[in-house]
Amino acid sequence: MQAADIAWILTAIALVAIMFPGLAFLYGGMLGSGQVLNMFMMVMSSLAVATVVYVAVGHGLVVGDSVGGLGLIGNPGEWLFFGNAMADDGSGAALWGAFNILFAGISLALVASGAAGRMKFWAWLIFGAVWILVVYAPLAHWVFAFDDPDAGTVGGWLANRIGFHDFAGGTAIHMNAGAAGLALALVLGPRRGGPARPHNLPLTLFGAGMLMVGWLGFNGGTAGGANFTATYVVLTSLLAAGGGMLGFAVVEKLRNGRSTLLGLATGVIAGLVGITPAADAVNPFGAVAVGILAAAAAAWAITWKNRHGIDDSLDVFAVHGIAGIAGVLFVTFLGDDRAPAGIRGVLLGGEVSQIWREALAILVTLTWSFGVTWLLAKAMSLVIDIRISREEEDAGIDRAVHSEYGYDLRMTSAFGLSTRPAEDPADTVSDRRAAAPAPVVTTAQADLKEQK
Structure with missing residues (x-):
C-alpha cells in the first residue's frame, strides 16, 4: 500500500472507533435515566467481544478462502489469531484486520436496541460472541469476501455469484443488525410498564453528531485508500445526512404538526444508513434523495412498530433495517453510471435484472439474520435466564445490576452533609408511569369541567 493510502485508512479506523461512544450517547439519551449506564456498557462491550472473537477465528470466517469453494463461510484457520498480520508484506493486512473488527463490533452494538433495560449483562456478552460467529460472520463473508483468481481464493456467493452491489454494508451490517434487534426484542418481550421517554435529548443529538463524523470514515475507508472514490462517498454521505434530517422533519410535521429534535437525530442516522450501500453508485x-426517502421510510416503520407494541427500544429495525433496505433498492433505481460504481439504475435506463439481484440479497439477509438470531436467543433463554428479574427491572437496571447511577444527584443538608436522595431518579416502572405525557385537554373540555 502507498503511504497516502495507509494514512487515510488509519484515519478512517480512528473515525469509525468514534462511532462506539457516539452510539452509546445516542442510545443512552433515548432511554430513561436508570438505563443509560447499562446501554453504555452494552455498546462499548460489543467492541470488546468483537475484538476477542475476531482475532481468534472471526477474520478468517469473514475474508478467508471459502470452505469447499461454496461461498458460504471462510476458512477460520487461515487467519487464526491474526498471525497473517505480523508480516510487513505491503498487503495492509493489519489495517484491514482492525477495520473489519470495528465493522463487526458496531454491528453487534446496534443489536443492543432490542435488549435495552432488560437483558442480563453477562448473557449479553455470551449472546454477542455467538452472534458474531453464527450470524454476522457468514453474512459478512457473503458480502465482503471477493474472489481473487491470482491467489486462487474464493469469496462469498452474494458478492461474486449474484453480483449485487453493496458498497459499505447495507446488508451485512445495517439490515443484519435491524433484523437481529427485532428478533431479540421479540424473544425478550417488552419492558414492564412500557418504554420510558428519552431522558436526555441533547445527549442523543451529540451522539448522532459523533456517528455522522464516524460515518465518514466508515464509508470513506471502504474505498480502500486515498482515492477519488473516498472523496466521492464522503460527499454523498454528507448530502444524504442532510437529506435525512429534512426528510424526517417533514414527515413529523405532516403527521404530528411539529418537528422534533429526536426526529432530527433519527433522520441523520436514517439518511446515512440509506447511503451506505449506494454511496458510490x-x-x-x-x-440527497436517498437521505430524504430513507428517513421517510424509517419514520413509517417506527409508526408500524409502535402500533404492534414491539419494544425495539431504539428503533434499530426501523432506522437500520428499513432504511438499509431502501438504500440497497436505491442502487437499483437511482444508480448513475457516471459515479465510481458505474451502475446505471432502472430509472435511468439500466438493466432490469439488477432488481432481482438486490431483492434476493435483501430477502436472504433478513431471513438469515432474523431466523438465526431468534433461534439463538430462544435457545439461550431455555438454558439460562437471559432477562433480569422483575424486582431488578422495577428498581432500574443501572442500580440493580451494576450498582451505579448515571447521574449523582445529591442533597445538601443544613449541616453541609451531602447525601443521596432516598429515591434516586432511576427509570423504574413507577417513574415511567409518572413521566407519561399528560392528556391534552381542549378549552371546551375545561369549560365543561368547570360547569360540572
Whole structure:
C-alpha cells in the first residue's frame, strides 16, 4: 500500500472507533435515566467481544478462502489469531484486520436496541460472541469476501455469484443488525410498564453528531485508500445526512404538526444508513434523495412498530433495517453510471435484472439474520435466564445490576452533609408511569369541567 493510502485508512479506523461512544450517547439519551449506564456498557462491550472473537477465528470466517469453494463461510484457520498480520508484506493486512473488527463490533452494538433495560449483562456478552460467529460472520463473508483468481481464493456467493452491489454494508451490517434487534426484542418481550421517554435529548443529538463524523470514515475507508472514490462517498454521505434530517422533519410535521429534535437525530442516522450501500453508485442529487426517502421510510416503520407494541427500544429495525433496505433498492433505481460504481439504475435506463439481484440479497439477509438470531436467543433463554428479574427491572437496571447511577444527584443538608436522595431518579416502572405525557385537554373540555 502507498503511504497516502495507509494514512487515510488509519484515519478512517480512528473515525469509525468514534462511532462506539457516539452510539452509546445516542442510545443512552433515548432511554430513561436508570438505563443509560447499562446501554453504555452494552455498546462499548460489543467492541470488546468483537475484538476477542475476531482475532481468534472471526477474520478468517469473514475474508478467508471459502470452505469447499461454496461461498458460504471462510476458512477460520487461515487467519487464526491474526498471525497473517505480523508480516510487513505491503498487503495492509493489519489495517484491514482492525477495520473489519470495528465493522463487526458496531454491528453487534446496534443489536443492543432490542435488549435495552432488560437483558442480563453477562448473557449479553455470551449472546454477542455467538452472534458474531453464527450470524454476522457468514453474512459478512457473503458480502465482503471477493474472489481473487491470482491467489486462487474464493469469496462469498452474494458478492461474486449474484453480483449485487453493496458498497459499505447495507446488508451485512445495517439490515443484519435491524433484523437481529427485532428478533431479540421479540424473544425478550417488552419492558414492564412500557418504554420510558428519552431522558436526555441533547445527549442523543451529540451522539448522532459523533456517528455522522464516524460515518465518514466508515464509508470513506471502504474505498480502500486515498482515492477519488473516498472523496466521492464522503460527499454523498454528507448530502444524504442532510437529506435525512429534512426528510424526517417533514414527515413529523405532516403527521404530528411539529418537528422534533429526536426526529432530527433519527433522520441523520436514517439518511446515512440509506447511503451506505449506494454511496458510490448515485449522483449528488440522488444522494440527497436517498437521505430524504430513507428517513421517510424509517419514520413509517417506527409508526408500524409502535402500533404492534414491539419494544425495539431504539428503533434499530426501523432506522437500520428499513432504511438499509431502501438504500440497497436505491442502487437499483437511482444508480448513475457516471459515479465510481458505474451502475446505471432502472430509472435511468439500466438493466432490469439488477432488481432481482438486490431483492434476493435483501430477502436472504433478513431471513438469515432474523431466523438465526431468534433461534439463538430462544435457545439461550431455555438454558439460562437471559432477562433480569422483575424486582431488578422495577428498581432500574443501572442500580440493580451494576450498582451505579448515571447521574449523582445529591442533597445538601443544613449541616453541609451531602447525601443521596432516598429515591434516586432511576427509570423504574413507577417513574415511567409518572413521566407519561399528560392528556391534552381542549378549552371546551375545561369549560365543561368547570360547569360540572
